[in-house]
Amino acid sequence: MKIVDAQEAARLVPAGATIAISGGGYRVAPESIIAAVAERFATEGAPGDLTVIAAAMIERSRGGKGGMTTGLNRLARKGLMRRIIVSSFSRSSTHELNVGIAENAFAAYNFPMGTIVQWLRAQASGRPGLATPVGLGTYVDPRIEGGRVNAAASAPMSSVVDLAGHEMIYYPCEPVHVALVKASAADSRGNLYFDREAFSHGVLDCALAAHNSGGIVIAEVNRLVDIGDIHPRMGLIPGAIVDAVVVAPEPWEDEQDPVITGAARAELAPPDDRNLPRDLVARAVVERLPQGAMVNLGAGIPMYDVPEAARRAGRSDIYFTVEQGPMGGWPKVGGVSRNLEMIFEQQEVFHFYEGGGPDVSVLSFGQVDRHGNVNVSKFSGMLPGCGGFINIVHGIKTLFFCGTLTTGGLVEDLGETGLAVTTEGRIQRFVPDVEQITFNARGALAAGKTVTYVTDRGLFRLTPDGLELFAIAPGIELQKHVLSQIPFPVRVAADLQTMDIGLFIAGQMSGKAAQ
Incomplete structure (x- = not known):
């Protein structure tokens, strides 16, 4: 494991790569690395032609406000992404990702969140693909829309198969070349800890899929610690599979509020008597x-x-x-x-x-x-x-x-x-x-x-x-x-x-x- 800055991390992402990014909303998201990848593309035109896989939409919005120029919106540039596979998009049609989808700047696929993380784990497990009944009869069913969101998403990513007499949607696996993940801390061996996170939201699935595909794992953390400072059960990704670490302090203090990370309990304010x-x-x-x-x-x-x-x-x-x-x-x-x-x-x-x-x-x-x-x-x-x-x-x-x-x-x-x-x-x-x-x-x-x-x-x-x-x-x-x-x-x-x-x-x- 080596410590690098966000710009160095961005240079580790090759053109044409498939990258899996952890997070949902503004939590467990490697925001500084995403920003550096976007900045590198803006100045150098590289890396381009990326496939991005994410369990959920990533953007730093609060209460439905904000979020532009953050998270996955940063990557919504023609030429930077070739394809994106995610369970959710921005709730605003004017945010960059949704605009790019509407303009067919890249192919967009919308699959269920659980299916995406299970698909990543299937890749990590060396399986040929994921077969699941989840989504049959919905727009995810290949006989309906197959999860394709725009005209650019013309290529099917799944098919219906028979498995012992049961219909399943089958998603063939494909290699993941880079995982961009976020953790609370890393120790000197590169072990990643989640002691100040409200949830982990697919970080392990991203990391395992990349490492076991022969790819690399790049982590963003808020702090460095010594081995033994944090209980091992707070660890989730072993340092042996982590290739690089970027240290970036968390800009929003309440992201690591101990009442929502489980580190503390508090007497809550009384519920509102609002009557809407x-x-x-x-x-x-x-x-x-x-x-x-x-x-x-x-x-x-x-x-x-x-x-x-x-x-x-x-x-x-x-x-x-x-x-x-x-x-x-x-x-x-x-x-x-x-x-x-x-x-x-x-x-x-x-x-x-x-x-x-x-x-x-x-x-x-x-x-x-x-x-x-x-x-x-x-x-x-x-x-x-x-x-x-x-x-x-x-x-x-x-x-x-x-x-x-x-x-x-x-x-x-x-x-x-x-x-x-x-x-x-x-x-x-x-x-x-x-x-x-x-x-x-x-x-x-x-x-x-x-x-x-x-x-x-x-x-x-x-x-x-x-x-x-x-x-x-x-x-x-x-x-x-x-x-x-x-x-x-x-x-x-x-x-x-x-x-x-x-x-x-x-x-x-x-x-x-x-x-």
Whole structure:
């Protein structure tokens, strides 16, 4: 192992290389090395023609703001990348990566997060490829879109095969020439430690795939330590496979907040008594979660609002988990958890989820159609990608999809009389056919899943005949506020229930705030 600066590290990346980059959002991301690669290309025109593999979108954005000229956006230059394979993109269509995709500056493929890390591990294991049933019947299925995002992605990267009578999507492996990874610290032997990280997010998969392909591993760390300074169980990548280390102090202090890395526990501030439609949806979900359930939370209302609704209700019996790896505790924006209890590696998370480990998954929806299909990956001019969504819905048997019935300028009042729609949203989120199938309702029914769609106006369930409204919000009219906002027929249950009025009143579910 040798210590180099970011510019020297960038010179180790050859033209035409396939590089695997760790991280998600702004965490566990080798930002200084990514920046140096982009700067080298801007001044020298090299390295070019790269294939970039990443488990998730990398950009330094907060609350949906910022992120331009950071992370993978730095690499979105014509000639620098030939191809990118990632589970998610920027939530902003104006950020460089999404603009480059729209302009066909490089080929873009959108595969599930768990599939990408398992594919990297298959390469590390010397296997010819990865065969998985995850994604059949969705846009990832080669018979539909094959995960191809733009016209430049004309070459298929997968095929459907028969394995002992079971259909599988098969992804042939390919060598990884360079891994760019991020760790908290490195010791004098090059061993990499993660004692100040909220999760590891595929770092080991990137490193093993590169090393076992005959490639190199370059790490960015925040500090150097002596051997023995950090417990070996905090180590994840052995120094014997690390070729170079770049030392770069972390610019954002809260990235290594001990309350989200597990180094400390804290008494959390009381949950907010905010009373927006998204809070109503979160409370309606919490009300239906079984006692003692292990619950996966996806991005959006599930990860941001459901934990706070659960804390307000005193539901410390719920064991939350998020796809980035935190287990237990109270999740929040960014896939981290406060007062977490342990952290799974990325491989283990998705093996657990795909096998149906958690009792329940709570996920957002972008669109829902007449069949009950859900789209979270491409809608309304946005290209967020699927993230780990497809892996999650594959295995977990009880699913809740959350969102408001309409969006775009929606104004609603919640209170003691229930729900009042002041200004209807411009965009209907229930549509005849989704733009892209991220969740296949027919496949879910065949697998015996229980599926509930939780909205501000009412609760729907998936049946063999499509959607059925079985509970309605007090204070609204069935035809005017629900059925007229859904452009396809929806069955109304004969015993239509009224949602609990307590869900519409801020603080009504209050118990002692769970910590």
